[in-house]
Amino acid sequence: EDKGVETERNLLARHVVQAEYRGLEQGREPMLRIYPPMPAKIWTKFSVVEVQEYEKPGQYGEEALQPGAEKAFERDLQPKAMQNTLAGLVPGDRVRLGWNHDYVTTEFTSPDGHKSTNQFPEHTITVLEKLSGGVGIAVTSAASPIASYAAAAGSPVAFAAAPGSPVTYAAAPMVGFAAPMPTMASPERFGVSPETFAK
Numbered sequence: 001e002d003k004g005v006e007t008e009r010n011l012l013a014r015h016v017v018q019a020e021y022r023g024l025e026q027g028r029e030p031m032l033r034i035y036p037p038m039p040a041k042i043w044t045k046f047s048v049v050e051v052q053e054y055e056k057p058g059q060y061g062e063e064a065l066q067p068g069a070e071k072a073f074e075r076d077l078q079p080k081a082m083q084n085t086l087a088g089l090v091p092g093d094r095v096r097l098g099w100n101h102d103y104v105t106t107e108f109t110s111p112d113g114h115k116s117t118n119q120f121p122e123h124t125i126t127v128l129e130k131l132s133g134g135v136g137i138a139v140t141s142a143a144s145p146i147a148s149y150a151a152a153a154g155s156p157v158a159f160a161a162a163p164g165s166p167v168t169y170a171a172a173p174m175v176g177f178a179a180p181m182p183t184m185a186s187p188e189r190f191g192v193s194p195e196t197f198a199k
Helices: 080-087 145-153 194-198
Strands: 005-026 042-055 070-074 094-109 115-132
Touching: 005 070, 005 115, 042 094, 070 094, 070 115, 080 115
Parallel strands: none
Antiparallel strands: 005 042, 005 094, 042 070, 094 115
């Protein structure tokens, strides 16, 4: 696919935050009503912990994200060095994350020499430094019993993610901790007839 030649890039906003890596999520592009269907994009997600630097030189720049807000980037559009760093992260890793919100202009030249331009926003990761390790568990609900048990057990194994959740999950192996169901007493044990026991 011809992506054109970049002719101009304007910085609209610059962010640097401390964040927690949440994992990868498959986009919903195949659900769009277009033909042929678009392949699903892979998004890498972070949760902001602390805002460290922010500037907005452009009028339409992205506003500063508050702690607890989520930020997602299209993985395959990031610089190769950043993709390599992303590949080494696990959910729960604490990172220093920086990105630029740019407005990009590209130029296309058709075979007959006609020129056209395209303009679009772009969110590019510029800083990605791992600060501390995670536990390999992506939690989408604090009330999730599986996630709670996995965090307590500390012995991760992979399992399938629910639709719309980060694809990287981990949970402790299921062990036989459930007690067996008690056997119902028989009426004869109490010296009564089945009809009386049923009452």
